Each structure stands twice: as C-alpha cells, then as structure tokens.
Amino acid sequence: xxxxxxxxxxxxxxxxxxxxxxxxxxxxxxxxxxxxxxxxxxxxxxxxxxxxxxxxxxxxxxxxxxxxxxxxxxxxxxxxxxxxxxxxxxxxxxxxxxxxxxxxxxxxxxxxxxxxxxxxxxxxxxxxxxxxxxxxxxxxxxxxxxxxxxxxxxxxxxxxxxxxxxxxxxxxxxxxxxxxxxxxxxxxxxxxxxxxxxxxxxxxxxxxxxxxxxxxxxxxxxxxxxxxxxxxxxxxxxxxxxxxxxxxxxxx
Amino acid sequence: xxxxxxxxxxxxxxxxxxxxxxxxxxxxxxxxxxxxxxxxxxxxxxxxxxxxxxxxxxxxxxxxxxxxxxxxxxxxxxxxxxxxxxxxxxxxxxxxxxxxxxxxxxxxxxxxxxxxxxxxxxxxxxxxxxxxxxxxxxxxxxxxxxxxxxxxxxxxxxxxxxxxxxxxxxxxxxxxxxxxxxxxxxxxxxxxxxxxxxxxxxxxxxxxxxxxxxxxxxxxxxxxxxxxxxxxxxxxxxxxxxxxxxxxxxxxxxxxxxxxxxxxxxxxxxxxxxxxxxxxxxxxxxxxxxxxxxxxxxxxxxxxxxxxxxxxxxxx
Numbered sequence: 175x176x177x178x179x180x181x182x183x184x185x186x187x188x189x190x191x192x193x194x195x196x197x198x199x200x201x202x203x204x205x206x207x208x209x210x211x212x213x214x215x216x217x218x219x220x221x222x223x224x225x226x227x228x229x230x231x232x233x234x235x236x237x238x239x240x241x242x243x244x245x246x247x248x249x250x251x252x253x254x255x256x257x258x259x260x261x262x263x264x265x266x267x268x269x270x271x272x273x274x275x276x277x278x279x280x281x282x283x284x285x286x287x288x289x290x291x292x293x294x295x296x297x298x299x300x301x302x303x304x305x306x307x308x309x310x311x312x313x314x315x316x317x318x319x320x321x322x323x324x325x326x327x328x329x330x331x332x333x334x335x336x337x338x339x340x341x342x343x344x345x346x347x348x349x350x351x352x353x354x355x356x357x358x359x360x361x362x363x364x365x366x367x368x369x370x371x372x373x374x375x376x377x378x379x380x381x382x383x384x385x386x387x388x389x390x391x392x393x394x395x396x397x398x399x400x401x402x403x404x405x406x407x408x409x410x411x412x413x414x415x416x417x418x419x420x421x422x423x424x425x426x
Numbered sequence: 427x428x429x430x431x432x433x434x435x436x437x438x439x440x441x442x443x444x445x446x447x448x449x450x451x452x453x454x455x456x457x458x459x460x461x462x463x464x465x466x467x468x469x470x471x472x473x474x475x476x477x478x479x480x481x482x483x484x485x486x487x488x489x490x491x492x493x494x495x496x497x498x499x500x501x502x503x504x505x506x507x508x509x510x511x512x513x514x515x516x517x518x519x520x521x522x523x524x525x526x527x528x529x530x531x532x533x534x535x536x537x538x539x540x541x542x543x544x545x546x547x548x549x550x551x552x553x554x555x556x557x558x559x560x561x562x563x564x565x566x567x568x569x570x571x572x573x574x575x576x577x578x579x580x581x582x583x584x585x586x587x588x589x590x591x592x593x594x595x596x597x598x599x600x601x602x603x604x605x606x607x608x609x610x611x612x613x614x615x616x617x618x619x620x621x622x623x624x625x626x627x628x629x630x631x632x633x634x635x636x637x638x639x640x641x642x643x644x645x646x647x648x649x650x651x652x653x654x655x656x657x658x659x660x661x662x663x664x665x666x667x668x669x670x671x672x673x674x675x676x677x678x679x680x681x682x683x684x685x686x687x688x689x690x691x692x693x694x695x696x697x698x699x700x701x702x703x704x705x706x707x708x709x710x711x712x713x714x715x716x717x718x719x720x721x722x723x724x725x726x727x728x729x730x731x732x733x734x735x736x737x738x739x740x741x742x
Contacts, residue, residue: 323512
C-alpha cells in the first residue's frame with residue numbers, strides 16, 4: 175500500500191489523538207472561557223494534578239487492565255474450544271454473557287470491600303469487566319470458522335497448534351479484535367469512575383467538580399476522557415481492519 | 427497398498443462401519459459408492475485417521491496406521507473434500523504449498539512444485555497463484571483443492587465427493603482431468619461418491635456399501651454384468667444398465683476395419699475412435715442409421731455396425 179494511502183488510513187485516529195494532545199496542552203489557557211461556564215468560582219482550571227499526569231495514569235490503569243483481560247480472555251476462550259476443555263465451554267460462555275449485564279459502577283463498588291481503595295482494586299475491577307467482551311468475542315470468532323476448513327487443515331497433517339495459530343486465530347482475528355476494542359473503550363470510561371475509590375485518573379476533575387459544584391472541572395475531565403475514548407476506539411478500529419484476513423486480492 | 431481387515435467403527439451405539447474387509451492395490455482407483463449414511467465417508471476418513479477405527483486392522487504398506495504418528499501419516503496422504511476446505515485467508519499458491527511446507531521441503535522446491543501442479547490442473551500460474559479462494563469459481567476451487575491434496579507427492583489420495591457440488595459440465599470435465607492425471611501420476615486413489623455414473627466412469631474397482639457393510643466389490647464391467655443383489659442393480663439404474671455398460675466401452679474396441687465393398691458407408695455419420703459405444707448408439711438413434719464411420723482425428727480408420735455394439739455387450 176502506498177504511504178499516502180496508509181497515512182489517510184490512520185488519518186482519523188491521528189486526528190483524535192491530535193485533539194487530545196491539544197486539549198491537554200490547551201485547556202489551562204482557556205481560563206476566560208471556563209469562567210463563563212462556572213461563574214462564581216475562584217478557580218476554574220483543575221490544577222491539583224497536571225492533565226498530562228492524569229492522562230498518563232489513566233492510560234496506565236487501562237493498559238494494565240487490558241493486558242490482563244486480553245491474555246486471560248484469549249487463553250480461557252482458546253482453552254474451552256480445545257477438545258480437552260470442551261466441558262467448560264457452556265459454563266464460560268454463560269458467565270461471559272451474564273457478566274455483560276453488570277453495570278461497571280457496580281463492579282467497582284463490589285471490589286472495594288474485597289480489595290480496598292486505590293489503583294489496585296481499580297485495575298482488578300477493570301480487568302475483570304474487560305475480560306468478558308474478549309472471552310465472548312473470541313468464542314464467537316473461533317466457533318465461526320468453517321468446520322470444513324478445520325477438517326481439511328487436520329487432514330493435511332497440521333498439528334493442533336498449527337491449526338490454531340495459522341488457521342483459527344487469523345480467521346477469527348477480526349471478531350477477537352472487535353472484542354478487545356469494546357473491552358478497552360468501555361474501560362477507558364469505567365476507569366474514570368475509579369477516581370471515586372481513590373485511583374488517580376482523568377475522572378478526578380469530574381468527581382471533584384461534581385462534589386464542589388464546579389461545572390468547569392467536570393467539563394475538562396469529560397472532554398479529555400471523551401477524546402481519549404474516541405482516539406483509542408478509532409485506533410483499534412483501524413487495527414482491526416488492517417489485521418482482518420484479506421480474502422480478496424482485489425482489495426490490495 | 428491399503429488393507430482393511432475386519433475394520434469396525436462405532437459411534438456410541440450405532441455401528442457406522444461393520445467389520446469390513448477391503449484391499450486397495452497400488453495404482454488402483456477405488457471408488458466407494460452407496461447411499462448417504464452407508465459408511466463410505468467414515469471408511470475413507472479412517473484411512474487418514476480423521477476418524478479412529480474402533481477395532482480391526484487397517485494397514486498401509488503393511489503398517490498398522492494406529493501405530494504411526496497421526497500428523498506424519500496425514501502428510502503422506504492427499505485429502506480433498508467436497509467443500510474444498512481451502513484456507514480463505516491464503517492465496518492459491520500458499521494453499522497448495524501447505525503440505526510441502528509441513529514436510530519441510532526447501533523453498534525453491536516448494537515454489538517449483540506449486541508451479542508444476544497449477545500447470546497439471548490447467549490453472550495458469552500467473553493468473554491464479556495470487557488469487558484468493560473467494561475469487562475462484564467452484565470448478566477452479568476444486569482444482570486447487572486437488573492440487574493441494576497432490577502437493578506433498580503422496581502415494582495415496584483420498585477424495586470425498588470432490589465433484590459433488592459442481593454443475594454437470596464442470597463435473598464431467600474435472601472427472602476427465604482426474605482420469606488424465608491418474609494416468610500420468612499413477613497414485614492409489616480412494617474416491618467416495620453417491621453417484622453411480624461417476625463411479626462407473628472413474629473406477630478401476632468399485633466397492634458398493636450399504637449400512638456399514640460391503641455389498642459387492644468388482645470392476646465396473648463385472649458390476650454391471652453381475653450385480654450381487656437387487657440393491658446393487660437398483661443403484662446401477664435398473665433398466666438403464668445396458669446403456670451404462672455401453673458407456674464404459676470405447677468405439678475402438680468394437681469397430682471393424684474398412685471393407686471396400688460397402689458403398690452405403692459413405693453416407694454414414696462420423697464418430698471418433700475414443701468415443702463410447704453409448705455415444706455411438708445415441709448417434710445411430712438420432713441419425714436413424716445402422717452404422718457409423720470411425721475417425722481417428724482427421725482420418726478414417728474403420729466402421730461400426732449396430733450388431734457389433736449389441737454383440738459387444740453380450741460378450742464383454
């Protein structure tokens with residue numbers, strides 16, 4: 175693919191990333207504007223931590239949680255679709271779909287009595303919550319591979335690992351990445367709620383603004399979380415498109 | 427040589443294959459034929475251990491296959507199925523090179539083999555090597571499937587209704603090509619079909635199966651002449667049997683040399699030497715005549731009167 179097309183392909187994620195960066199650097203300069211939003215407040219720009227620090231912390235939390243949920247989710251879903259793990263398939267797929275009905279706030283609230291306050295319980299709660307879309311989509315992806323393809327792969331003399339690595343995963347990659355995308359995007363939003371249980375995230379200005387009735391803080395936090403979410407979502411969307419199996423040479 | 431001795435397959439309580447004995451010789455094209463659920467596909471898949479046999483001895487070149495490494499065994503047995511099972515995310519060339527790569531052939535030899543096979547199956551390399559399976563027609567995909575099955579240069583080729591989903595014209599041309607390829611490469615072929623015409627056309631040995639048992643094992647001509655029971659006769663098409671047998675015989679086998687004192691011959695329609703007696707009969711019916719001129723390419727080589735065709739069938 176020519177580089178100009180490649181650039182265009184990644185254009186949308188780059189645009190959102192630029193917006194995010196601009197917001198991080200630019201929000202402190204918009205004091206006059208925010209004064210209109212929150213009249214009567216002496217301070218209208220959130221300064222307890224720098225926005226860059228909040229963003230970094232937020233990303234770290236989500237990143238660690240995603241790492242855990244992706245690796246556990248993939249391993250689990252692969253395990254229950256192998257002959258020796260089939261017995262657990264109904265259990266795992268039921269838990270995966272049931273877990274989706276849980277609101278993320280409840281997950282955080284429930285993790286406090288177990289794990290206390292701070293970053294660790296937030297990571298655990300996010301990882302657990304993000305696990306479900308990964309498991310569900312991996313199961314769907316692996317199960318949707320045409321059985322005739324698997325039979326011929328085995329019939330050609332591929333080992334079970336070769337079938338998984340060279341046939342099943344590439345053919346399911348699109349759906350699996352869809353799950354990862356959902357997982358990460360939801361968790362970027364959910365991580366903000368982590369501020370209520372003592373983690374430092376982009377949710378801090380929002381919570382603080384809500385507590386003090388300072389709409390300007392709320393807005394600043396919301397803008398940053400929003401830009402981060404769309405950046406991550408569009409990045410993963412492009413990633414999904416670029417790894418999905420090419421099945422047509424005309425698409426070159 | 428593939429030998430099955432009292433081979434049985436049970437799925438739970440049902441007996442899919444019931445203590446069959448079968449011997450398939452090197453270079454033979456053995457067709458397993460029967461209605462659906464008769465155990466023919468199960469038998470085929472037991473040979474490459476996609477289905478393990480419950481009891482009995484199943485040997486290839488004298489080696490019991492349950493003792494061999496499963497993957498090594500499959501890599502030396504070609505396998506082609508009706509739905510082709512081509513990997514949709516790999517281009518044609520990579521699909522074909524699968525088994526050679528599993529066998530660890532050097533890259534240059536693999537590339538050469540892919541070229542050779544595409545050539546053998548009449549798929550020009552430049553046009554097809556880089557296409558994806560979704561861009562192929564049914565017939566082309568099946569050719570690639572056959573090429574992939576042949577890629578590792580196996581001694582044995584298993585084919586499970588490979589032409590079952592194709593239209594009649596494509597199917598016939600692929601059958602002809604399979605016969606041509608078999609004459610060239612001389613593998614041991616085990617072919618499963620429910621289509622008796624296909625079996626009669628391709629087979630050197632036909633195995634008729636019903637309810638997990640072998641009902642009859644014979645050459646196509648033998649089978650037509652002496653069906654073991656009503657089931658086989660019915661499978662052979664009942665009253666159509668005469669025509670089916672005529673379809674197996676070539677004009678070349680029954681024609682007479684040209685006799686000079688036969689003036690009526692000048693008007694007779696023309697048939698080719700390698701055509702079947704069935705085609706000859708059809709021409710006679712169509713042109714309302716009792717004899718045909720036989721040509722080999724452009725030159726007249728003999729003639730074929732109706733009574734020779736009828737005799738031919740009796741004495742075959």
